[in-house]
Amino acid sequence: MTAREKAAALRSRKGGSRIAALTAYDYPTARLLDGCGTDVLLVGDSLGMVVLGFPDTTQVTLDHMLHHVAAVARARPSALILGDLPIHSYDSPAQAIDSARRLADAGAEAVKLEGGTEQAAKVRAIVDAGIPVIGHLGMLPQHVLEEGGYHRKGRTPEQAKAIHDGARALVDAGVCAIVLESIVPDIARDVTRAVPVPTIGIGCGETTCDGEVAVITDVVGSFPWFVPPFARPEGKVADEVKSAVKRYVERVKGAG
Ligand code: KIV
Secondary structure, eight states, X not given: OOHHHHHHHHHTTTTSSOEEEEEOOSHHHHHXXXXXXXXXXXXXXXXXXHTTOOSSGGGOOHHHHHHHHHHHHTTOOSSEEEEEOOTTSOSSHHHHHHHHHHHHHHTOSEEEOOBSGGGXXXXXXXHHTTOOEEEEEESOGGGHHHHTSOOOBOOSHHHHHHHHHHHHHHHHHTOSXXXXXXXXXXXXXXXXXXXXXXXXEESSOTTSSSEEEEOHHHHHTOXXXXXXXXXXXXXXXXXXXXHHHHHHHHHHHHTO
């Protein structure tokens, strides 16, 4: 399937089977997740924290993203490869098109950017350039510094209105889906009912959206130093790694 066919297939899941999306940042993870029926592999700028060791996503560059999108693309997954546009790679419509093209050339089949009404012109420009776009509303990690932390959104009528307006603007601009992050469940559910494209939730409650996205390290338990309160770990990979490495170290050091 072409990128546009995959994006259209994702859009057509509205009202149908639920969407399971996960982040992936490298070739082996992409192969493993694709073999498990994951629908979307998000090369998220969360790689800044869980792969590159930055405190947040604000130091992630387009070059970082290109490196990791290319690694995931080498796995040739059936899942849609979604690449995040990092902070300051889409400050104008022209820059947004250029950055999205570079991500697409590296293997991204759709791109994601943060924000609502204020980003609609950029979304339209990228879509018109032939690259599918997924929106991202609610808590926006690229704004963590000016907002002084990660705050749940949709708690006031003004915030709820901004989310609804943003969703409408993104749909009008041509997105094929919208990620909703850390929005109070009632508002996430309302937005999901209101828009004709699938919503993919994280930290919005479990059945409020048309699907869910999770950070792979939260799901497999490989980044024990920070686990978001809404995460539901399904594995303990960090413990497995430590046991295996301890056995290796003991075997090597004991062999002399
Ligand atoms: O970068 C990322 O992992 C994301 C998800 C939190 C949706 O954008």
